Amino acid sequence: MTVTVRVPAKVNVQLAVGPPRADGFHDLANVFLAVGLHDEVTATPADTFRLTCTGPDADAVPLDPTNLAARAADALAAHHGIATPGVHLHLAKDIPVAGGMAGGSADAAGALLACDTLWNLRTPHPDLLSLCADLGSDVPFSLLGGAALGRGRGELLTPLDVGGTFHWVFAVADGGLSTPAVYRECDRLRGTADVPEPQASPALLTALRKGDPHALAGALANDLQAAALSLRPSLADTLEAGKSAGALAGLVSGSGPTCAFLTEDAATAETVADALRRSGTCRTARPTTSPTPGATLL
Numbered sequence: 051m052t053v054t055v056r057v058p059a060k061v062n063v064q065l066a067v068g069p070p071r072a073d074g075f076h077d078l079a080n081v082f083l084a085v086g087l088h089d090e091v092t093a094t095p096a097d098t099f100r101l102t103c104t105g106p107d108a109d110a111v112p113l114d115p116t117n118l119a120a121r122a123a124d125a126l127a128a129h130h131g132i133a134t135p136g137v138h139l140h141l142a143k144d145i146p147v148a149g150g151m152a153g154g155s156a157d158a159a160g161a162l163l164a165c166d167t168l169w170n171l172r173t174p175h176p177d178l179l180s181l182c183a184d185l186g187s188d189v190p191f192s193l194l195g196g197a198a199l200g201r202g203r204g205e206l207l208t209p210l211d212v213g214g215t216f217h218w219v220f221a222v223a224d225g226g227l228s229t230p231a232v233y234r235e236c237d238r239l240r241g242t243a244d245v246p247e248p249q250a251s252p253a254l255l256t257a258l259r260k261g262d263p264h265a266l267a268g269a270l271a272n273d274l275q276a277a278a279l280s281l282r283p284s285l286a287d288t289l290e291a292g293k294s295a296g297a298l299a300g301l302v303s304g305s306g307p308t309c310a311f312l313t314e315d316a317a318t319a320e321t322v323a324d325a326l327r328r329s330g331t332c333r334t335a336r337p338t339t340s341p342t343p344g345a346t347l348l
């Protein structure tokens with residue numbers, strides 16, 4: 051028997067970051083949208099544990115026990131008080147690595163669902179979500195998909211209504227950015243300034259509910275963008291290239307360095323993607339839509 055799970059990438063249409071907490075994390079108002087770039091995680095019975103990966107960024111993916119998919123399989127077995135059964139996990143990776151699109155988190159959520167199914171464990175959904183939260187702040191959303199507001203460190207999710215399809219282009223950068231380094235740079239840039247408690251923007255939630263791309267474009271906000279630009283100043287050129295090609299708005303996706311561009315429709319997304327590819331300011335550009343479902347058994 052073989053089980054395959056498809057898992058989406060995400061973009062943060064609002065990422066409001068509070069001051070650092072005592073545990074080193076930051077409280078967030080994190081509005082996630084699942085977007086149509088996917089990884090697929092396949093679980094097949096094997097004599098021992100084995101992990102393989104294919105895709106354009108496969109060389110950058112660790113194939114040791116630190117891989118989030120391997121950690122997810124171990125966490126699921128431990129939750130049920132069993133030794134991790136022999137399994138071959140294969141990651142067919144299309145989400146950029148260290149790109150700010152929750153690629154590792156997607157693989158963790160996918161591995162949890164694939165192993166739960168392969169091992170016939172029938173773990174209740176709330177338990178799966180709690181295992182996800184232990185693996186990483188973005189992992190619960192990778193399981194859930196759609197659109198959601200994440201509070202706490204981003205793991206406490208409230209699903210959100212979205213009234214239409216949004217069209218995006220993702221400008222994928224050469225090389226990644228380290229998420230902890232970007233949060234550290236955000237703190238450093240803020241210095242001693244007072245940081246308000248993060249709040250979801252009512253205008254942004256209304257724009258999502260109405261499916262209105264113009265209103266959403268005006269409400270996009272990422273508190274980590276200045277930090278990502280500080281660590282990778284060339285992203286300013288990428289943002290400028292997408293906007294001057296006709297995007298309604300552009301922003302850094304999460305901790306970056308992928309840049310996300312919201313467009314009016316599918317045709318404009320193709321035009322903006324072409325212009326970005328020709329601009330020399332990114333490795334490639336991927337048009338796609340949102341929202342899209344979370345981890346799904348194929």
Ligand SMILES: C[C@](O)(CO)[C@H](O)COP(=O)(O)OP(=O)(O)OC[C@H]1O[C@@H](n2ccc(N)nc2=O)[C@H](O)[C@@H]1O
Nearest residue numbers: 074075076078186187188189203204229230233304305
């Ligand atoms: C930037 C985002 O992708 C936006 O959705 C997430 O906040 C990052 O989520 P993630 O990659 O799942 O992050 P985790 O694996 O939980 O944490 C990695 C590191 O990021 C920083 N981190 C993460 C989440 C958060 N709310 N505050 C933080 O300061 C911490 O330094 C933490 O040690």
Ligand SMILES: Nc1ncnc2c1ncn2[C@@H]1O[C@H](COP(=O)(O)OP(=O)(O)OP(=O)(O)O)[C@@H](O)[C@H]1O
Nearest residue numbers: 117118147148149150151152153154155157188229
């Ligand atoms: N399955 C995995 N896929 C990719 N990277 C992984 C995986 N497991 C562990 N990693 C490690 O995690 C680091 C961050 O990778 P990931 O692709 O999850 O970043 P990201 O998309 O920027 O994360 P986020 O948006 O959640 O902050 C990688 O550089 C790699 O060392």
